[in-house]
Amino acid sequence: MSERATAQPTATERASGDVLAVESLSAWYGEARVLTDVSLAVQPGEVVTLVGRNGAGKTTLLRSIMGLHRHVEGTISWGGRELGKASPDARAKAGIGWVPDDRGIYASLSVAENLTLPPVVNKDAWTLEQVYEQFPVLHERRDFPGTKLSGGEQQMLAMARVLRMGSRLLLLDEPSEGLAPVIVQRIGEIIRQIKAQGVAVLLVEQNVKFASTVADRHYLLAQGRVVESLDNDAFQSRTTELLEYLGM
Numbered sequence: 150m151s152e153r154a155t156a157q158p159t160a161t162e163r164a165s166g167d168v169l170a171v172e173s174l175s176a177w178y179g180e181a182r183v184l185t186d187v188s189l190a191v192q193p194g195e196v197v198t199l200v201g202r203n204g205a206g207k208t209t210l211l212r213s214i215m216g217l218h219r220h221v222e223g224t225i226s227w228g229g230r231e232l233g234k235a236s237p238d239a240r241a242k243a244g245i246g247w248v249p250d251d252r253g254i255y256a257s258l259s260v261a262e263n264l265t266l267p268p269v270v271n272k273d274a275w276t277l278e279q280v281y282e283q284f285p286v287l288h289e290r291r292d293f294p295g296t297k298l299s300g301g302e303q304q305m306l307a308m309a310r311v312l313r314m315g316s317r318l319l320l321l322d323e324p325s326e327g328l329a330p331v332i333v334q335r336i337g338e339i340i341r342q343i344k345a346q347g348v349a350v351l352l353v354e355q356n357v358k359f360a361s362t363v364a365d366r367h368y369l370l371a372q373g374r375v376v377e378s379l380d381n382d383a384f385q386s387r388t389t390e391l392l393e394y395l396g397m
């Protein structure tokens with residue numbers, strides 16, 4: 150898709166919906182294989198988590214979907230198009246939003262600049278007014294530099310930025326990490342709201358209690374492989390057993 154990555158989707162591609170499909174994905178760092186034959190799908194309006202202990206390959210999987218990790222085999226398609234060698238920028242323009250675990254805020258830019266710098270890629274994108282309405286704290290701090298924000302504010306800014314771009318798939322890497330319970334609760338509300346708007350969310354989360362309050366389905370990852378895929382009800386009824394199995 151590389152040369153068409155920024156073009157508007159065709160009617161056929163629209164009909165296939167904003168579905169993420171990963172098929173038989175393997176990934177390496179040098180000679181070391183860290184993902185093996187991973188297949189998964191995320192539908193529009195679905196929140197799906199990747200659960201696994203440290204080093205299981207969750208971040209590498211998100212980075213591969215975003216095109217940030219290139220040493221891969223297998224296919225990743227989005228909205229009916231295979232992403233192939235499309236650059237991270239082309240993937241962002243195609244509607245994939247990356248919220249890294251370090252939040253990726255431009256420290257020297259203000260909150261407002263962080264929000265408005267990336268291009269709007271979708272006509273359904275949140276307007277700046279909508280962002281400020283949903284995240285009043287970002288409005289209050291709109292002239293503050295990124296460095297002056299708390300962890301929770303940075304997380305909200307990172308999420309708000311991709312919503313303002315109009316991303317239709319959010320790749321969230323540990324959004325609750327290091328945040329106070331009240332902020333985690335707010336992040337959960339935002340995820341549910343995003344879901345209600347038909348956006349797909351692929352969520353890496355160590356906080357499984359939080360994950361099970363927002364997710365529809367889960368993929369369990371161990372040593373780079375999907376070892377089980379289950380819906381949230383099944384996950385909740387077997388959480389202790391599953392976490393023990395994963396060594397978490």
Ligand SMILES: Nc1ncnc2c1ncn2[C@@H]1O[C@H](COP(=O)(O)OP(=O)(O)OP(=O)(O)O)[C@@H](O)[C@H]1O
Pocket residue numbers: 178183201202203204205206207208209210
């Ligand atoms: N830049 C790198 N170079 C070499 N190996 C790496 C690199 N980044 C990650 N790895 C290895 O790849 C494997 C998967 O790492 P990854 O970060 O994807 O796991 P994870 O499940 O996200 O864990 P964590 O929650 O600790 O980030 C681990 O064995 C890790 O040591």
